[in-house]
Amino acid sequence: MRKVAVIGVGQSKFGELWDYSFRDIVLSAGIEAIEDAGLEGREIEAMYVGNMSGGRFLAQEHIAALIADYSGLAELHIPCTRVEGADASGGLALRQAYLAVASGLHDIVIAAGAEKVTDVGEKAVEILSSGVDREWEVFNGATLASLFAMMARMHMEKYGTRAEDLAMVSVKNHKNATKNPKAQFRREISIDVVMNSPYVAEPLRMFDCAPVSDGAAVVILASEEVAKNYTDTPIYISSSAQACDYIALSSRRDPTTMDAIVFAAREAYKKAGVEAKDIDVAEVHDSYTIAEIMAYEDLGFVEKGRGAELIREGVTELDGDIPVNPSGGLKACGHAAGATGIRQAVEIVLQLRGDAKERQVDAETGLTLNIGGTGATAVVTVFRRD
Amino acid sequence: MLPRFWRKIKYRYNLIGTKCENCGTYYYPPRNFCTKCRRKSKIVEVKFSGRGEVVSYSVVHEVPENMKEQKPYVIALVKLEEGPMITAQLVCRPEEVRVGMKVKAAFRKCGEEGESGIIYYCTKFVPE
Amino acid sequence: MAGIVSYGTYIPIYRIKAEEIARIWGEDGESISRGLGIKQKSIPDIDEDTATIAVEAAREAIFRAKIDPEQVDAIYVGSESHPYAVKPTATIVGEAIGAGNYYFAADLEFACKAGTAGMQICYAMVKSKMIRYGLAIGADTSQGAPGDALEYSASAGGAAYVIGDKGVIAEIECTLSFTSDTPDFWRREGQPYPKHGGRFTGQPAYFRHITSAAKKIMEITELKPSDFSYAVFHQPNGKFPARVAKMLGFSKEQISPGLVVPYIGNTYSGSSLLGLAATLDVAKEGDLILLVSFGSGAGSDAFVLRVTDRIEDIERKPGVWEKIEKGIFVDYGMYVKLRRKIKMPG
Numbered sequence: 094m095r096k097v098a099v100i101g102v103g104q105s106k107f108g109e110l111w112d113y114s115f116r117d118i119v120l121s122a123g124i125e126a127i128e129d130a131g132l133e134g135r136e137i138e139a140m141y142v143g144n145m146s147g148g149r150f151l152a153q154e155h156i157a158a159l160i161a162d163y164s165g166l167a168e169l170h171i172p173c174t175r176v177e178g179a180d181a182s183g184g185l186a187l188r189q190a191y192l193a194v195a196s197g198l199h200d201i202v203i204a205a206g207a208e209k210v211t212d213v214g215e216k217a218v219e220i221l222s223s224g225v226d227r228e229w230e231v232f233n234g235a236t237l238a239s240l241f242a243m244m245a246r247m248h249m250e251k252y253g254t255r256a257e258d259l260a261m262v263s264v265k266n267h268k269n270a271t272k273n274p275k276a277q278f279r280r281e282i283s284i285d286v287v288m289n290s291p292y293v294a295e296p297l298r299m300f301d302c303a304p305v306s307d308g309a310a311v312v313i314l315a316s317e318e319v320a321k322n323y324t325d326t327p328i329y330i331s332s333s334a335q336a337c338d339y340i341a342l343s344s345r346r347d348p349t350t351m352d353a354i355v356f357a358a359r360e361a362y363k364k365a366g367v368e369a370k371d372i373d374v375a376e377v378h379d380s381y382t383i384a385e386i387m388a389y390e391d392l393g394f395v396e397k398g399r400g401a402e403l404i405r406e407g408v409t410e411l412d413g414d415i416p417v418n419p420s421g422g423l424k425a426c427g428h429a430a431g432a433t434g435i436r437q438a439v440e441i442v443l444q445l446r447g448d449a450k451e452r453q454v455d456a457e458t459g460l461t462l463n464i465g466g467t468g469a470t471a472v473v474t475v476f477r478r479d
Numbered sequence: 480m481l482p483r484f485w486r487k488i489k490y491r492y493n494l495i496g497t498k499c500e501n502c503g504t505y506y507y508p509p510r511n512f513c514t515k516c517r518r519k520s521k522i523v524e525v526k527f528s529g530r531g532e533v534v535s536y537s538v539v540h541e542v543p544e545n546m547k548e549q550k551p552y553v554i555a556l557v558k559l560e561e562g563p564m565i566t567a568q569l570v571c572r573p574e575e576v577r578v579g580m581k582v583k584a585a586f587r588k589c590g591e592e593g594e595s596g597i598i599y600y601c602t603k604f605v606p607e
Numbered sequence: 608m609a610g611i612v613s614y615g616t617y618i619p620i621y622r623i624k625a626e627e628i629a630r631i632w633g634e635d636g637e638s639i640s641r642g643l644g645i646k647q648k649s650i651p652d653i654d655e656d657t658a659t660i661a662v663e664a665a666r667e668a669i670f671r672a673k674i675d676p677e678q679v680d681a682i683y684v685g686s687e688s689h690p691y692a693v694k695p696t697a698t699i700v701g702e703a704i705g706a707g708n709y710y711f712a713a714d715l716e717f718a719c720k721a722g723t724a725g726m727q728i729c730y731a732m733v734k735s736k737m738i739r740y741g742l743a744i745g746a747d748t749s750q751g752a753p754g755d756a757l758e759y760s761a762s763a764g765g766a767a768y769v770i771g772d773k774g775v776i777a778e779i780e781c782t783l784s785f786t787s788d789t790p791d792f793w794r795r796e797g798q799p800y801p802k803h804g805g806r807f808t809g810q811p812a813y814f815r816h817i818t819s820a821a822k823k824i825m826e827i828t829e830l831k832p833s834d835f836s837y838a839v840f841h842q843p844n845g846k847f848p849a850r851v852a853k854m855l856g857f858s859k860e861q862i863s864p865g866l867v868v869p870y871i872g873n874t875y876s877g878s879s880l881l882g883l884a885a886t887l888d889v890a891k892e893g894d895l896i897l898l899v900s901f902g903s904g905a906g907s908d909a910f911v912l913r914v915t916d917r918i919e920d921i922e923r924k925p926g927v928w929e930k931i932e933k934g935i936f937v938d939y940g941m942y943v944k945l946r947r948k949i950k951m952p953g
Binding site for chain 1: 483542552565567599
């Protein structure tokens, strides 16, 4: 396998982008990435697109061809493929692009992620729940939030995690987002604001839940050799690992652990030759605040059951030992389903390059964790400066 | 949705699941392949007693459009006495529900395709 | 001899007081309550309907009968509020009790007496050896138009009876019907609420049919009111059954165990069958019970039942009165929501 570098990154603003169509959003992220890489465009050999539900959000399938067309790649007649794994779609697209370069099949490959959710209005939340078991969870009355709420309840009962701990995750991520011009929510909130927000699914409140956002993100990957022609600051993907789990929460070994994360992380660390303690910065999938606490544990940052200690002690703050979600995370930067996994990669690349400006942390090794639904798919990617 | 619902009527109305006779594991929802024994699976259908215990729950406030009249309702992870866990609605007052609460199956409506469409029936749980 | 093998009942948990309904419509709740002999009525939950009530009652009956549900060869569900105008409730019940696929089934409608009509059909089929066991159910989630007198009584509940000739707890010694074309109460196709003839529902309808059926069956069986331990008459309100009992020469004591209407209202097809169930809950070997239902339109089904020693062998708990006492009271606002009287946006 060849070494793979990220040579360009781009991201649209995340949020309710009423003025922009799906095509507009993708294009804005794509142009930014191509300019960042200093590519002319014709060098691109393939594209993978993460998109969760063009079919239901836009009644548009064949997303990869559509994006290729509107980003001027149709003329090149290169292979463009949509990858889907609910809200882990972006992470999966990144992994496919990585494999295409690492294997030697292609030298320069685009990994994109895009979702336009606001055109369907209120229905968006329901569509997002298609990432869990429709027949035996949603049909029986479960909402996506309620499934995470049941994980939260069990975590609280079993390990003593408190509602305030969850609130602190939201507060931290909102604070980080104030330093991110692309973020959806750029204002600080207090624990009181979270704790007084209305319940969505007890014990989770409105401020425990990530928004449903429009957004797109693009990263351009190249082989180590080719990367040198384009950038002085390549960021390398040291490893990419993916794991699955039972689709329904009720079928899992332990609803307070996302085994897909545990397995993907273990594999990613092994392949990258690092350990959890070597991770300097991470973007994790905080679709709900409890998911960030569980991610701390399942990624091995802390032992099982003690995730809340990291947030209580400020370990994952921007100035802590392992800053988590410097971008603001899904909670405050925004959660554009299929775009999220790529957006996380954009953030880690900026951090490792030293281009993260106000929210810059000191890091050599970074990690992204993107999950689908309640964790039936997890993708862990490790990035390094060398 | 109609054929999709009809196909599973037996399992939804009656908590009929499956059991692997090779290892004794019970499955609900039914599986026709044992995840432990794989090719050695010996799957048979079984009817569950309908008794179980609440493992976790949530009082749902942001509810799907078609469940507005039930807001807030209780959803739970119920561990059936035979072993498998199931996600189902609990018919009780939100203040009643507790982890560890004993529950039993009840036959209820769980939706309908508007006023002129078909009605879906399923198993929910009530405090025992 | 063929008869009742077991029975099961279901009463939804919610209740509304007559006074609460009267409060909304500017009526004198106390006098209405006194006039109708109804203190409160049962209300189905938002996710309950005639099918769910029928299933719960049927499951209890099958469980108590200790029979294999595949031995149930016929299912008849009587109701005036079947969830579908076209598509049977009986098939939902059959699937939910695990009756297999080889069984006779149909839905019945005869206002408040469709449940007892189902019992007669099952009884005839058992006697003729067409079936091993039959399941007859009377269940309703009846509706009264907002502000109408019926709103104080129209309620929800049901009872299921397993009819067979093995393990009989109450033999059916005789059954007959008195039927005439009397439009005292009706609901036209496509209409949400029934209409009724006001006081016309009394003398020419309820009283004429019940007394005619009761007198005839006592004449045939050569029995007199004092021979019966108990009597159950259809109970559209608390007053009618008491008055008809008096007219026929039955005492208060004979009807009181089965007089459930003051506490749950008129459960229509479930009404006389819930009354019978409450009576069977306390019955002993050798007791004779007279059951006379009434369905508007109109007709009465009369039964003479003789309780056997097997009554002690079946589970009778929780009893009907226990279920009646388990109510949760709601206000009129909650009631209109539960009864889906609020028009929701499509």
